Amino acid sequence: MTSQPQNPLVEEYFTDLRRRAGRLPRQQRKELLAELRAHLDDGMDAAQSDADTLNMLDALGTPKDIVDASAPPDTTGGPTGRLALASGVAALILIPTLFLALILGAVAIFLGINARKSLRSTGQPTSVATGAIAVGTLAVVVGLALTVLLAFSSL
Amino acid sequence: MGRDGSPGAQLRKGVLEYCVLAMLTQRECYGFELVRQLGDVNGLVTSEGTIYPLLSRLKKDGHVQTTWRESDEGPPRKYYAITPQGEAELNVFRAEWHRFRDGVDYLLNQGET
Numbered sequence: 001m002t003s004q005p006q007n008p009l010v011e012e013y014f015t016d017l018r019r020r021a022g023r024l025p026r027q028q029r030k031e032l033l034a035e036l037r038a039h040l041d042d043g044m045d046a047a048q049s050d051a052d053t054l055n056m057l058d059a060l061g062t063p064k065d066i067v068d069a070s071a072p073p074d075t076t077g078g079p080t081g082r083l084a085l086a087s088g089v090a091a092l093i094l095i096p097t098l099f100l101a102l103i104l105g106a107v108a109i110f111l112g113i114n115a116r117k118s119l120r121s122t123g124q125p126t127s128v129a130t131g132a133i134a135v136g137t138l139a140v141v142v143g144l145a146l147t148v149l150l151a152f153s154s155l
Numbered sequence: 156m157g158r159d160g161s162p163g164a165q166l167r168k169g170v171l172e173y174c175v176l177a178m179l180t181q182r183e184c185y186g187f188e189l190v191r192q193l194g195d196v197n198g199l200v201t202s203e204g205t206i207y208p209l210l211s212r213l214k215k216d217g218h219v220q221t222t223w224r225e226s227d228e229g230p231p232r233k234y235y236a237i238t239p240q241g242e243a244e245l246n247v248f249r250a251e252w253h254r255f256r257d258g259v260d261y262l263l264n265q266g267e268t
Contacts, residue, residue, distance in 0.1 A: 028211065031211060032207060032208065032211070035186055035207045035210075035233070036204060036207065038186060038187065038230075038232070038233070039186055039187050039190065039204075039207070041229070042187040043187070045228070045229075059194055059203045060202065060203050060204040061201065061202025061203060061204045061205060062202070063204075065202045065204070065205060066202065066204035066205055066207070066208065069202070069204075069205035069208045069209070070207075070208035070211070
């Protein structure tokens with residue numbers, strides 16, 4: 001385009017603008033940046049001092065205001081906000097599941113222990129009962145671990 | 156958008172696009188001159204840069220159209236011109252604005268006595 005010597009104030013402004021415009025749809029971003037670039041170039045043609053340049057940038061407004069004006073404000077909270085909400089919802093859904101896991105695990109352990117006692121006393125193999133205790137213990141341990149993890153991640 | 160609660164800000168937001176159209180009714184302008192002229196009108200624009208997104212929207216709505224023209228001062232320039240639809244919109248606004256302005260003036264003057 002024009003062979004404008006790079007003015008650091010202007011370049012800093014434009015870099016900030018380009019970064020913020022990243023959230024706009026591609027075509028809109030291209031147009032906005034082209035318009036602002038042309039405006040800055042025209043303005044620099046007329047500027048005779050750093051004060052002029054600063055006044056031009058002040059009059060333009062902040063890159064944030066310009067990009068905000070280009071797009072409806074991100075009411076979903078942005079990608080991070082949406083991820084946060086999804087995590088919260090997943091946590092809520094998992095909580096009853098975890099309680100179930102803990103309860104059923106405890107039930108498995110309890111029933112397994114009882115079954116082993118009566119099986120032993122009648123000399124029958126206890127492998128199933130032992131297996132139940134093992135699975136139940138695993139469920140309780142994993143359930144507790146996940147509960148603790150969730151508790152920490154929601155902090 | 157902190158400052159935007161002020162009465163001035165709300166007013167400006169509503170009428171700015173019609174001010175742009177009114178300016179273009181006279182003749183087509185390229186971005187820089189349009190923005191600068193609007194900026195010169197006292198109290199109308201706080202952030203000149205936001206006029207560009209406004210122009211994009213006007214173009215999308217069909218109230219404004221753009222043409223590239225050669226310029227002897229450098230690269231081609233994008234010129235904005237009002238469309239017949241834009242003219243129609245402006246006329247509707249003009250009538251409403253007069254009515255509105257007269258009504259508000261009347262009430263404000265009453266309140267001053």
